Amino acid sequence: MQLFNIRGGVHPDDCKQLAAHQPIETLPLPALLHIPLQQHIGAPASPAVRRGQRVAKGDLIANGQGAISAPVHAPTSGRIVGVGSYPAHHASGLSVPTVTLQPDGEDRWADSIKGVADPFALEPDDIAARVGAAGIVGLGGATFPAAVKLNLRKKYQLHTLVINGAECEPYLTCDDRLMREQADAVIDGIRIMAYALGVTRIIIAIENNKPEAQAAMTVAASQHSNIQIAHLPTRYPMGSEKHLVQALTGQETPARGLTADIGVVVHNPATAFAVHEALRFGYPLVARVVTVSGGAIQQPRNVRVLLGTRVQDLLNYCGGFTVQPTQLLSGGPMMGQPLPSTRVPMVKGSNGVLALTATEVNTQPSMPCIRCGSCIQACPCGLVPLDLAAHTRAGELEGAVKLGLLDCIGCGSCAYVCPSHLPLVQFFNYAKGEMAARGRAKQKQTETKRLIEQRTARIEAIQQAKREAMAARKREADAKKKAAAASASS
Amino acid sequence: MLSAIVSLFILGLTLGGLLGLAARYLKVEGNPLTEQLVALLPGSQCGQCGYPGCGPAAEAMASGTARVTICRPGGRAVAEDLAAVLGVSVDMAGVEEKPLLIAHIHEQLCIGCTKCFKRCPTDAIMGANNMIHSVFTDACIGCEKCFEACPTECIEMRPLTATLQTWYWPKPLALTAG
Numbered sequence: 088m089q090l091f092n093i094r095g096g097v098h099p100d101d102c103k104q105l106a107a108h109q110p111i112e113t114l115p116l117p118a119l120l121h122i123p124l125q126q127h128i129g130a131p132a133s134p135a136v137r138r139g140q141r142v143a144k145g146d147l148i149a150n151g152q153g154a155i156s157a158p159v160h161a162p163t164s165g166r167i168v169g170v171g172s173y174p175a176h177h178a179s180g181l182s183v184p185t186v187t188l189q190p191d192g193e194d195r196w197a198d199s200i201k202g203v204a205d206p207f208a209l210e211p212d213d214i215a216a217r218v219g220a221a222g223i224v225g226l227g228g229a230t231f232p233a234a235v236k237l238n239l240r241k242k243y244q245l246h247t248l249v250i251n252g253a254e255c256e257p258y259l260t261c262d263d264r265l266m267r268e269q270a271d272a273v274i275d276g277i278r279i280m281a282y283a284l285g286v287t288r289i290i291i292a293i294e295n296n297k298p299e300a301q302a303a304m305t306v307a308a309s310q311h312s313n314i315q316i317a318h319l320p321t322r323y324p325m326g327s328e329k330h331l332v333q334a335l336t337g338q339e340t341p342a343r344g345l346t347a348d349i350g351v352v353v354h355n356p357a358t359a360f361a362v363h364e365a366l367r368f369g370y371p372l373v374a375r376v377v378t379v380s381g382g383a384i385q386q387p388r389n390v391r392v393l394l395g396t397r398v399q400d401l402l403n404y405c406g407g408f409t410v411q412p413t414q415l416l417s418g419g420p421m422m423g424q425p426l427p428s429t430r431v432p433m434v435k436g437s438n439g440v441l442a443l444t445a446t447e448v449n450t451q452p453s454m455p456c457i458r459c460g461s462c463i464q465a466c467p468c469g470l471v472p473l474d475l476a477a478h479t480r481a482g483e484l485e486g487a488v489k490l491g492l493l494d495c496i497g498c499g500s501c502a503y504v505c506p507s508h509l510p511l512v513q514f515f516n517y518a519k520g521e522m523a524a525r526g527r528a529k530q531k532q533t534e535t536k537r538l539i540e541q542r543t544a545r546i547e548a549i550q551q552a553k554r555e556a557m558a559a560r561k562r563e564a565d566a567k568k569k570a571a572a573a574s575a576s577s
Numbered sequence: 578m579l580s581a582i583v584s585l586f587i588l589g590l591t592l593g594g595l596l597g598l599a600a601r602y603l604k605v606e607g608n609p610l611t612e613q614l615v616a617l618l619p620g621s622q623c624g625q626c627g628y629p630g631c632g633p634a635a636e637a638m639a640s641g642t643a644r645v646t647i648c649r650p651g652g653r654a655v656a657e658d659l660a661a662v663l664g665v666s667v668d669m670a671g672v673e674e675k676p677l678l679i680a681h682i683h684e685q686l687c688i689g690c691t692k693c694f695k696r697c698p699t700d701a702i703m704g705a706n707n708m709i710h711s712v713f714t715d716a717c718i719g720c721e722k723c724f725e726a727c728p729t730e731c732i733e734m735r736p737l738t739a740t741l742q743t744w745y746w747p748k749p750l751a752l753t754a755g
Contacts, residue, residue: 177741179739179744181738181739181740181744479748513746513749517747517748517749519745521748524745527743529654531718532619532651532652532655534716535619535621535699535716535718538699539699542698542700
């Protein structure tokens, strides 16, 4: 099919050969599972279990709260040994509410788990509800609740479902392996999602560095004429949702808008697989495939892990480290975030654990900007990173916003090509966080004003009511006195 | 006798009238800038700036005796707005120095006296007679009024800890001149 050009991008060494030939294996049951209640974008789930309670695999352990949230389910059968806080799978090292589960070794599914014989007989709303109840979120890493995305048809005129199998981050091979090994299941999930969205056109986009996945998906999709397989050129960040849609349709997503604005919804193949499992078998999202790779890993592997498994258990399964890694990352090397420790649990959004050696990491000190413009050429969003960084460094964030800071997707291409090793994308991540914090402060300010006004008005009203009551009592007393005087005189 | 009364009466009337006219025509207008500044300030009269309330603080800022960064609950956003109105450059270095402290009630010590929530300017404390009180951290502006009112000293002012939603990367360290 015809492809369109996208701007910028880089060609890092994809290093996929480390794990690409490793079939997906299932990690043995770990001794303990720490299941965080915040594994998605949106409000944290609220715990629905108590300490000491026994649960079966797939039992609900936390309810989603609010419109954008996702429930959490027990990854295996066992006993809840704690509901408290535990370090999160997050660069900050902060703790989040977490349910700790001690597996009983039986791995017994709950009796209530039941699939649907024919998902295409269901109402689209019903499918979205089932996907939501299964706790499925975007498994590409963004962890946006999938059910919310399936309901976009109510607000937007949709025509195409794009499956983002680009997997443009180096090292990661989990989607590649899933598409190779579970092609039929992935296609089934994709068709169910397309039906729920009410779209007929489906494009499965896979980069050319995954010919086996392209072949497997082509075979699996051959019976369905509405599914196209797009062979994408290998370039980072081809898997960025908005750039992918532009490469496939030639249309650009409006700034700070959604791809749904131009009628396209993008999902990940792993999400499609999870939808297939949820609809056909009734399985909630309790496990995911993750790539463990990097130069410091003894045996790079693709492993299907239960959510809540500690990173350490995963590393042990892969033979541990050959050398002490310089950096331990969650996700890919371009956009991945450093992990604060190996104690943290695996979550729905973690697609990779990378242990990188000193040769794989840029540890060179930053030098002054030579204004070579490499970053401008690499930026897929058409921004001028060197200017943005200069503004950010000077604390002039408003200026950076005017230059398009909020259109930055944080892909890191600029920092990758910078010959002076400037932490460009790090500046933008800080600046975006700072702008968000200022927005929150402003909002709190207006809220505070509103609260104070309401309180003043309330106190005023109470005093007014008191005065009136006093006046009424006085009038009554006067009237009584008068009546008494009148009766006395008569 | 009569002339004295009449002359004093006339004198009083004239001077009084003059005073009245002076009050009307020679009135000193309140600094309009002050009103503008008051509108920007939170209006909680919390007194954390060292002035008795937002009005006096605004006056001090308008006359140039106070810096625009003195409002702690307002923080950076308000300081920037104030600076824009006053046309001064603002040195943000001092604003973030003191992190916002949020009231926390130790439930073992709370006796449910309702003193704190009566004084809270933003209704950030919930409670009732003989019931344990609790703080809505989202609404607390750290004015410490409750802290001073509590008879059992069960209120602690704690720094607001980041959550996964509010945490963000710090600014990369300063580079060599570039």
